[in-house]
Amino acid sequence: MPAISKRGQEIYLSPFRKLIPYADQAKAEGKKVYHLNIGQPDILTPPSAIQAVKDTDMKILAYSQAIGNLSYRKKLVSYYKDYGMWLKPSDMIVTTGASEAILFLFLSCLAPGDEIIIPEPFYANYNGFAQMAGVVVKPITCSLEDGFALPTINDFEAAITEKTKAIFITNPNNPTGCVYPEDILIELSQIVKVYDLFLFADEVYREFCFDGQQFFSVLQVEDLAENVVIIDSISKRFSACGARIGTIVSRNREVIDSVTKYAKLRLSPPGFEQVLAEATLDVDPSYMEETIEEYQRRRDVVFDRLRQMEGVVNYRPGGAFYAFAKLPIDNGDKFCQWLLEDFDHNGETLMLAPGEGFYATEGLGEQEVRMAYVLNTNDLNRAMDCLEQALATYPGRVVLEKVNSKVSD
Amino acid sequence: MPAISKRGQEIYLSPFRKLIPYADQAKAEGKKVYHLNIGQPDILTPPSAIQAVKDTDMKILAYSQAIGNLSYRKKLVSYYKDYGMWLKPSDMIVTTGASEAILFLFLSCLAPGDEIIIPEPFYANYNGFAQMAGVVVKPITCSLEDGFALPTINDFEAAITEKTKAIFITNPNNPTGCVYPEDILIELSQIVKVYDLFLFADEVYREFCFDGQQFFSVLQVEDLAENVVIIDSISKRFSACGARIGTIVSRNREVIDSVTKYAKLRLSPPGFEQVLAEATLDVDPSYMEETIEEYQRRRDVVFDRLRQMEGVVNYRPGGAFYAFAKLPIDNGDKFCQWLLEDFDHNGETLMLAPGEGFYATEGLGEQEVRMAYVLNTNDLNRAMDCLEQALATYPGRVVLEKVNSKVSD
Numbered sequence: 001m002p003a004i005s006k007r008g009q010e011i012y013l014s015p016f017r018k019l020i021p022y023a024d025q026a027k028a029e030g031k032k033v034y035h036l037n038i039g040q041p042d043i044l045t046p047p048s049a050i051q052a053v054k055d056t057d058m059k060i061l062a063y064s065q066a067i068g069n070l071s072y073r074k075k076l077v078s079y080y081k082d083y084g085m086w087l088k089p090s091d092m093i094v095t096t097g098a099s100e101a102i103l104f105l106f107l108s109c110l111a112p113g114d115e116i117i118i119p120e121p122f123y124a125n126y127n128g129f130a131q132m133a134g135v136v137v138k139p140i141t142c143s144l145e146d147g148f149a150l151p152t153i154n155d156f157e158a159a160i161t162e163k164t165k166a167i168f169i170t171n172p173n174n175p176t177g178c179v180y181p182e183d184i185l186i187e188l189s190q191i192v193k194v195y196d197l198f199l200f201a202d203e204v205y206r207e208f209c210f211d212g213q214q215f216f217s218v219l220q221v222e223d224l225a226e227n228v229v230i231i232d233s234i235s236k237r238f239s240a241c242g243a244r245i246g247t248i249v250s251r252n253r254e255v256i257d258s259v260t261k262y263a264k265l266r267l268s269p270p271g272f273e274q275v276l277a278e279a280t281l282d283v284d285p286s287y288m289e290e291t292i293e294e295y296q297r298r299r300d301v302v303f304d305r306l307r308q309m310e311g312v313v314n315y316r317p318g319g320a321f322y323a324f325a326k327l328p329i330d331n332g333d334k335f336c337q338w339l340l341e342d343f344d345h346n347g348e349t350l351m352l353a354p355g356e357g358f359y360a361t362e363g364l365g366e367q368e369v370r371m372a373y374v375l376n377t378n379d380l381n382r383a384m385d386c387l388e389q390a391l392a393t394y395p396g397r398v399v400l401e402k403v404n405s406k407v408s409d
Numbered sequence: 410m411p412a413i414s415k416r417g418q419e420i421y422l423s424p425f426r427k428l429i430p431y432a433d434q435a436k437a438e439g440k441k442v443y444h445l446n447i448g449q450p451d452i453l454t455p456p457s458a459i460q461a462v463k464d465t466d467m468k469i470l471a472y473s474q475a476i477g478n479l480s481y482r483k484k485l486v487s488y489y490k491d492y493g494m495w496l497k498p499s500d501m502i503v504t505t506g507a508s509e510a511i512l513f514l515f516l517s518c519l520a521p522g523d524e525i526i527i528p529e530p531f532y533a534n535y536n537g538f539a540q541m542a543g544v545v546v547k548p549i550t551c552s553l554e555d556g557f558a559l560p561t562i563n564d565f566e567a568a569i570t571e572k573t574k575a576i577f578i579t580n581p582n583n584p585t586g587c588v589y590p591e592d593i594l595i596e597l598s599q600i601v602k603v604y605d606l607f608l609f610a611d612e613v614y615r616e617f618c619f620d621g622q623q624f625f626s627v628l629q630v631e632d633l634a635e636n637v638v639i640i641d642s643i644s645k646r647f648s649a650c651g652a653r654i655g656t657i658v659s660r661n662r663e664v665i666d667s668v669t670k671y672a673k674l675r676l677s678p679p680g681f682e683q684v685l686a687e688a689t690l691d692v693d694p695s696y697m698e699e700t701i702e703e704y705q706r707r708r709d710v711v712f713d714r715l716r717q718m719e720g721v722v723n724y725r726p727g728g729a730f731y732a733f734a735k736l737p738i739d740n741g742d743k744f745c746q747w748l749l750e751d752f753d754h755n756g757e758t759l760m761l762a763p764g765e766g767f768y769a770t771e772g773l774g775e776q777e778v779r780m781a782y783v784l785n786t787n788d789l790n791r792a793m794d795c796l797e798q799a800l801a802t803y804p805g806r807v808v809l810e811k812v813n814s815k816v817s818d
Contacts, residue, residue: 001605001635001636001661001663002518002574002575002605002606002607002635002636002661003663004517004518004663004664004667005516005517005518005519005520005523006520007516007517007520007521008516008517008518008663008664008667009667011516011517011667011670011671011674012670012674013670013673014673014674017673040471040472041469042469043469044468044469045467045468045469045470047468050467050468050470053462053463053681054462054463058454058459059453059454059456059459060450060451060452060453060454060648061454061459061648061649061650061651061652061682061685062449062650062651063449063650063651064651096505096653096675096679097675097676099674099675099676100675103675107414107416107417107420107541108413108414108416108417108420109411109413109414109417110414111414111415111416112416114414125674128670128671128674129674132516132671132674165411166411196410196411197411198411226410226411227410227411239469239470240470241470241471241472241676241677242470242471242472242473242677242679242680243470243679243680243681244505244676244677244678244679244680252410252411254410254412254413254417255413255417258413258417258418258420261420261421261422261537262420262537262541264422264423264426265420265421265423265508265534265537265538265541266505266506266508266509266512267506267508267534267650267653268650268651268653269653270505270651270652270653270679270681270682271651271652271653271682272462272652272679272681272682272685273470273679273680273681273682276470276681
């Protein structure tokens with residue numbers, strides 16, 4: 001039998017996956033499991049967008065343009081304009097999800113061995129795409145105590161080496177829910193400019209900014225135009241994770257030209273979902289307003305409940321739909337497994353994502369967990385009941401110094 | 410401005426693309442252009458499969474299983490059984506087109522620098538995926554004069570080095586239309602076994618075998634089960650190129666496990682198209698019978714017309730929907746450009762794919778072209794009228810020795 005390759009053996013696998021059999025087992029035993037572990041929203045995909053797919057009179061599902069339907073990219077121009085980003089359809093490439101966008105960007109912009117700086121904790125799958133492209137992730141650790149604010153300019157500068165080719169931010173952030181304000185991003189852009197780096201910004205949660213915060217994109221920094229590449233997706237925004245429609249946006253012609261070649265190689269993004277994506281841009285604004293309000297209500301539930309739990313260190317996340325918290329436990333992996341295997345509260349339990357997987361630095365995040373608030377507030381409250389009860393009875397409970405975060409009030 | 414990477418600059422771009430502006434210009438000038446240059450069929454996607462998408466009552470377009478919906482993979486079991494391939498749903502991974510399948514396979518099975526043997530001419534985009542994976546393509550040249558039959562065992566053995574990790578065949582073949590018979594594939598499988606190589610078989614044209622030929626898959630060779638990986642797609646079979654639904658099929662557990670990790674990394678294949686793909690398996694058999702008959706009629710038109718053209722060397726292609734021919738011309742690139750730029754026959758012309766791009770060996774295929782017979786027989790005849798006329802008037806016409814191929818009668 002021929003052997004697979006070393007990279008094929010070692011390719012990154014999300015550490016959260018190993019909890020799935022325990023969740024399946026818990027359900028098989030009749031437990032109700034509240035899934036706060038993955039970012040699969042429960043919000044309806046806009047019915048009008050699904051209807052647009054049903055209304056197509058497509059007779060042949062042919063290849064679309066490799067860079068995506070022009071009609072869709074044209075409409076995206078106005079979408080981005082509303083966010084202060086002035087673009088042409090040729091500044092955009094429609095990708096098969098943000099996943100493909102990240103891979104193509106890494107391949108286009110970075111050579112094997114090049115370094116990319118990412119504030120941690122970060123979306124764990126970035127590791128896998130970095131591995132596919134042979135790129136080295138250099139994390140800068142953010143602190144839960146200050147709500148995972150962006151590292152300082154000094155921190156970034158200290159992390160830059162001769163091999164640094166890019167900085168990668170996620171704004172609003174997954175897994176922390178942190179929204180980076182304009183002044184901080186303008187500071188960051190100076191460093192990017194001075195060292196002539198790429199700045200990749202994953203902005204798939206752009207809409208989800210709470211408490212009246214104004215979203216600011218690094219693409220709005222005018223003299224940074226050729227350094228910035230935006231990664232985008234309709235997955236979270238329109239609860240269409242299965243559509244696999246993402247976008248790469250850049251005013252750097254070389255980047256767009258190179259990514260275009262990768263796009264041509266894989267022929268085209270999926271057809272029906274481009275129709276769906278285009279239709280999302282005509283969805284009544286009330287859909288998004290209600291979605292944002294709903295997520296903010298959920299954020300409030302999670303934040304309020306967590307801060308009332310003895311020994312939990314948390315902060316008020318300003319965006320996306322995640323909360324990251326430090327729990328009075330010995331180990332997140334063990335705790336999350338225990339929740340599924342050994343715990344229930346009136347026949348119910350919850351599934352969380354252990355924090356360690358979101359850090360590239362070994363040993364960090366051991367007592368932290370990510371919660372995706374993708375359930376309605378009733379279910380979220382019940383899940384929080386479970387968590388509260390679990391923390392009270394977990395045999396691996398430890399005492400954390402109760403440090404309320406600076407941003408929690 | 411930060412510079413993109415060397416690989417980003419050098420990533421393979423199909424040489425055929427450079428003709429597109431000339432085709433656009435020809436059309437702008439009012440010429441009718443018959444497109445024989447790309448494999449985008451004009452056959453209708455099965456209406457019942459499109460209807461299945463319209464009939465879904467999906468409220469949330471959620472992530473599917475990363476390896477594809479189980480319901481689809483279950484149905485594929487019977488599909489493959491009809492071809493003598495005995496499989497379990499867990500032997501299959503649904504990919505975003507065959508393109509993704511090829512990339513994942515190269516990454517999983519081959520290390521950077523490993524060699525993969527591919528009979529040439531071959532589907533040009535294989536080069537790009539090889540480049541993405543850092544894999545070296547070692548071509549073995551097939552001969553037009555014997556209808557591009559599979560190279561002999563001796564040829565394969567001569568090409569094997571210490572770095573050879575896999576052999577990659579396309580059966581039925583794109584761009585040659587050659588169908589490899591069972592006895593030849595069984596011979597090949599012996600070499601594969603002796604050298605313990607992977608055997609990748611791209612079988613996306615499986616149905617399209619003419620003249621009563623029986624399709625044989627290398628996956629039917631029982632003691633080769635752990636060496637073989639099949640690449641599949643519904644794109645050509647069901648005229649659904651824009652669906653981006655492919656499959657990787659293997660009974661090698663390590664391969665499937667590794668590809669599964671790559672699949673999880675990009676989360677899931679597209680949702681609506683998995684519904685479409687599943688529904689194609691319920692399409693009335695008459696759809697496929699009629700499609701095959703139609704392609705065979707077209708093959709006959711192209712074959713008959715080409716053999717009547719003075720100076721053209723061709724053969725009767727046995728499958729897929731391509732013909733590859735040698736023309737009495739100085740250079741295929743020039744000729745194809747001239748067809749669009751300087752030629753018309755009653756206001757009509759045709760677009761072909763120059764042969765050179767299908768060869769990895771430099772200097773080969775210069776006088777060859779590929780024709781995809783994806784037009785109805787009327788249009789095909791008119792396109793052949795154009796070609797005949799063009800060959801008579803092309804200023805770069807040269808005299809080829811008229812060698813009728815062994816398989817052309």
